[in-house]
Amino acid sequence: xxxxxxxxxxxxxxxxxxxxxxxxxxxxxxRTERSNTLTSGHRACRGCGEALGARYALDxxxxxxxxxLIAANATGCLEVFSTPYPESSWQLPWLHSLFxxxxxxxxxxxxxxxxxxxTDIRVIGQGGDGGTLDIGFACLSGMFxxxxxxxxxxxxxxxxxxxxxxxxxxxxxxxxxANTKPVGDDPGNVFGQGKSAPLIAMAHxxxxxxxxxxxxxxxxxxxxxxxxxxxxxxxVHILVPCPLGWGSESSVTITLARLAQETGLFPVFEAEGxxxxxxxxxxxxxxxxxxxxxxxxxxxxFGDPPRxxxxxxLQKIADRNIDRFGLLEDS
Amino acid sequence: xFQVRIHGRGGQGVVTAAELLSVAAFLEGKHxxxxxxxxxxxxxxxxxxxxxxSDQPIRLREPIVEPxxxxxxxxxxxxQVDLFAGVGHETYILINTSRSLEALxxxxxxxxxxxxxVLAVPATELAREHVGRPLPNxxxxxxxxxxxxxxxxxxxxxxxxxxxSGRIAxxxxxxxxxAHELAAARxxxxxxxx
Amino acid sequence: xxxxxxxxxxxxxxxxxxxxEVISAYPIxxxxxxxxxxxxxxxxxxxxxxxxxxxxxxxxxxSAAIGASATGARAYTATASxxxxxxxxxxxxxxxxxxxxxxxxxxxxxGAPINIWNDxxxxxxxxxxxxxxxxxxxxxxxVDLHIQAFRLAExxxxxxxxxxxxxxxxxxxEPVELPTxxxxxxxxxxxxxxxxxxxxxxxxxGAMVGPEAFAEVKYLxxxxxxxxxxxxxxxxxxxxxxxxRTSGGLxxxxxxxxxxxIVVALGSVLGTIEEVVDELRTEGVRxxxxxxxxxxxxxxxxxxxxxQGAKRVVVLEKxxxxxxxxxxxxxxxxxxxxxxxxxxxxxxxxGGRPITRRTLRTLVTDVLExxxxxxxxxxxxxxxxxxxxxxxxxxxxxxxxxxxENILRDVGTVAASAHGGPR
Numbered sequence: 001x002x003x004x005x006x007x008x009x010x011x012x013x014x015x016x017x018x019x020x021x022x023x024x025x026x027x028x029x030x031r032t033e034r035s036n037t038l039t040s041g042h043r044a045c046r047g048c049g050e051a052l053g054a055r056y057a058l059d060x061x062x063x064x065x066x067x068x069l070i071a072a073n074a075t076g077c078l079e080v081f082s083t084p085y086p087e088s089s090w091q092l093p094w095l096h097s098l099f100x101x102x103x104x105x106x107x108x109x110x111x112x113x114x115x116x117x118x119t120d121i122r123v124i125g126q127g128g129d130g131g132t133l134d135i136g137f138a139c140l141s142g143m144f145x146x147x148x149x150x151x152x153x154x155x156x157x158x159x160x161x162x163x164x165x166x167x168x169x170x171x172x173x174x175x176x177x178a179n180t181k182p183v184g185d186d187p188g189n190v191f192g193q194g195k196s197a198p199l200i201a202m203a204h205x206x207x208x209x210x211x212x213x214x215x216x217x218x219x220x221x222x223x224x225x226x227x228x229x230x231x232x233x234x235x236v237h238i239l240v241p242c243p244l245g246w247g248s249e250s251s252v253t254i255t256l257a258r259l260a261q262e263t264g265l266f267p268v269f270e271a272e273g274x275x276x277x278x279x280x281x282x283x284x285x286x287x288x289x290x291x292x293x294x295x296x297x298x299x300x301x302f303g304d305p306p307r308x309x310x311x312x313x314l315q316k317i318a319d320r321n322i323d324r325f326g327l328l329e330d331s
Numbered sequence: 332x333f334q335v336r337i338h339g340r341g342g343q344g345v346v347t348a349a350e351l352l353s354v355a356a357f358l359e360g361k362h363x364x365x366x367x368x369x370x371x372x373x374x375x376x377x378x379x380x381x382x383x384x385s386d387q388p389i390r391l392r393e394p395i396v397e398p399x400x401x402x403x404x405x406x407x408x409x410x411q412v413d414l415f416a417g418v419g420h421e422t423y424i425l426i427n428t429s430r431s432l433e434a435l436x437x438x439x440x441x442x443x444x445x446x447x448x449v450l451a452v453p454a455t456e457l458a459r460e461h462v463g464r465p466l467p468n469x470x471x472x473x474x475x476x477x478x479x480x481x482x483x484x485x486x487x488x489x490x491x492x493x494x495x496s497g498r499i500a501x502x503x504x505x506x507x508x509x510a511h512e513l514a515a516a517r518x519x520x521x522x523x524x525x
Numbered sequence: 526x527x528x529x530x531x532x533x534x535x536x537x538x539x540x541x542x543x544x545x546e547v548i549s550a551y552p553i554x555x556x557x558x559x560x561x562x563x564x565x566x567x568x569x570x571x572x573x574x575x576x577x578x579x580x581x582x583x584x585x586x587x588s589a590a591i592g593a594s595a596t597g598a599r600a601y602t603a604t605a606s607x608x609x610x611x612x613x614x615x616x617x618x619x620x621x622x623x624x625x626x627x628x629x630x631x632x633x634x635x636g637a638p639i640n641i642w643n644d645x646x647x648x649x650x651x652x653x654x655x656x657x658x659x660x661x662x663x664x665x666x667x668v669d670l671h672i673q674a675f676r677l678a679e680x681x682x683x684x685x686x687x688x689x690x691x692x693x694x695x696x697x698x699e700p701v702e703l704p705t706x707x708x709x710x711x712x713x714x715x716x717x718x719x720x721x722x723x724x725x726x727x728x729x730x731g732a733m734v735g736p737e738a739f740a741e742v743k744y745l746x747x748x749x750x751x752x753x754x755x756x757x758x759x760x761x762x763x764x765x766x767x768x769x770r771t772s773g774g775l776x777x778x779x780x781x782x783x784x785x786x787i788v789v790a791l792g793s794v795l796g797t798i799e800e801v802v803d804e805l806r807t808e809g810v811r812x813x814x815x816x817x818x819x820x821x822x823x824x825x826x827x828x829x830x831x832x833q834g835a836k837r838v839v840v841l842e843k844x845x846x847x848x849x850x851x852x853x854x855x856x857x858x859x860x861x862x863x864x865x866x867x868x869x870x871x872x873x874x875x876g877g878r879p880i881t882r883r884t885l886r887t888l889v890t891d892v893l894e895x896x897x898x899x900x901x902x903x904x905x906x907x908x909x910x911x912x913x914x915x916x917x918x919x920x921x922x923x924x925x926x927x928x929x930e931n932i933l934r935d936v937g938t939v940a941a942s943a944h945g946g947p948r
Contacts, residue, residue, distance in 0.1 A: 070722045072592060073731075083732035093722035095595050096731030097618050101588035104580065108547060108592025108600070109722065111576035115546045115598055121724055139588065142581030350531070350698050357529035357700060366697040390663075390796035392693055393881040 027217050028059045035062035042089040043081040047250025049240030050155045052214045057153050060221040064228035065122045074102035074127030077162040100135035102127045103143040106150040125152040129170035130160040133197050144204035147232040157242035165245040169195040174310050175297045182300035201235040205274040208234040215258035239266045247296025259291035264318035267325045281329045288315045332385040333481050334395045338414050339404030342374035348468035349380035355486035356384035364389045377412050423479045427467045429453035450478050461506040473507030477514035484511045527702050532664035532694045533558030535701040539668040541572040542709040543675045545601040547593035549578040549586045553608040554641045555691035556631040583608035587615035594624040597721040606633035606647045620655025625678035631691040634876045638929040642877020643691040645843040649852050655746050657685040658821040660791040664701050669772035673760050681749050682719045690793040712767045750822035775824035778831050781813030787835045788814045794880050801885040828860040837867040843874040850902035869897050873905035
């Protein structure tokens, strides 16, 4: 009798669409009754992390709110690819106003719902790192400080992608962007102190803050649903790799998100009332270069000669995060 | 039309004085208008406020250049600001001071005016006594009523009660009435209607 | 009920009577008393139900109003000067989306140099933003225009800004007739939005529109403003019926029917102008005034009709187009094109400089004695000596210093510098 070798692909304990799971353990994405809030037909690039993240987040939010949800969206990739005139891929009430005001618009929507006694309808504000951390930052902080009943979701692809990949305050050090090219002695983006939106959100002492990536669907959905259990200002920051801006293969978007978490460069955690209450431990620690290599935005670090000094600096950032958030299993 | 210009410093209730005067006139069935001229909020800076009242509707919106009455809430302005700009021979002048007008260094100028139209009133002292704070505006309005006869003391006190309540209203009314008595008691003065 | 009260307070009460559901406001002089008073009314429950958002900037104020209005709530805000500019992007967004927000603009100069006093440069800078612009002549009219504005905005789905002169009106205490809640309710129905964010009937609002359709969407904004030219007099008429007084409308004419000379202006200065008109009439001068109450949309036909009988028109405005001349003046000339009417453009009152009867009388005399050049913007009450001195400084020194400080030194406000006096 001949034997055929079968490859067993173990992709994780709770895989997407895993029909072997009990129905109540399945993700929203695995259910036939998912809302498809961001439905097909949008114009995102293949492999777009933001399209994935938005679909995941909004379907989870729609389940948590039983479909009673209104979205305010900042200008950016998501807004542009989801509403190519005359089409729209949104299956919920959706408002796009400006680049810098999504949090304030969301506050206005929440106020209107409150005055009309319709607090059963929830509000989600969303935008990219540009609209959230830079131009929209004042509005974000204002919304946090007032504790308006809004869940704000930031899809972080670490640069102003829609306008051609210019750097944002979320762009990692050493990364190439259109205006931080790898020329001169300090190639790529500067090594500043960074700007941690989740930590800033926590400093506002809002009810709930969390980070997530598109690599862990269960975790992302859990965070959105958990956020919807609270009233007041909530913030969820999702890492969404961008194949075009990062210079990565469209097939490795999810892999890169996982590597970002496993290096420690993107800590995944939850906080309530300003204090961290849970972290996603790193099960298989990965050195930063494994994460950096597949991205052409870091290609200049692997030239001849390689910039091991820069890679070391990035490793230090990862190490610090691991320390600071206690991301290793045994810590 | 009777036009009043009030000078003082920020924080002394100059704007409120003009407002109260306009309300007093309103309560007498007159048309009245009050408005301030000031910079960004800060105490101590010179402030001017205006009040006009008339039997006809008032459409005019310019600062009062030729006042029928001038109220000076703070005499330290005397040599800093051109307080007497536009003052004529018929103008009533009311100055908040416990000193004599000569001691203020304006005796010569005031001598050119009609003596029965010029009055010094220790409004700050009266305010301290009755209100417990050095806010001379209510007292000055009481004296104004006696000096000019353009508004009655009853309207002034009614305006005070309209704007303030409780103990503050009572105290300011008392201050206004005290100043009114003081002013009326000055022998040679004959109130003249505008 | 007739009361003697501050303009800001009167407007706050009028707005409250209109039952706004969401108020978002950021304070800026000279609008502060309006938003403070509204805050009090909400806190005491006198204005309820109403959500009052204390936003972190004017940009946020208009943005929150956009969100609220799109959700079907009657939304209101107020601002002035720098605040209006800070929300400029959102102004265009609101008008482009067709949201019937009503906003008070307490007209104030725009810096630099920073100046908190009244002129029209703020509202004029946004005259093409797609917002309807109404200018109040008095606090009574300011009250009335707000009530009319909500009805106008909601019927057309166009945002409306009610302009009232900062300090001159906002901080003036004068008699105002405030209507009752019943009267306002009868005049202003509950807000019935044309578009609303509703989970039971989801719509996408604010999508990108490409070259295929943008022009048509923009044209509709224009068309709706043209409709306002008919609707505004209608609403003013209905207001008159309901409240018993004339307020609003497109233009106010004062003794202009048989006038040879007509002064055209916007806002509170019209009060002083009317006084001067009366004075000059007793002296035999055939003079009148026309107040433009609705500046956008521009009532071209009505202005033409009001001015065409005159020999000369003097436009007195409180803002100007730098490098060009008058703003209102240009618009008036447009209305009079083809007619043998001489138009004079004048600007006064910039940065809060008072416009007095004397200024106006001098102006009229200069016009009648042909001392004013008809093709140039005339700056009234300008201290030419100060200007010439500063211009001389510019030509004498490369490092001539900031204009404002130099001129203020000359005026005497700033003590001479320790290094030897003004340069």
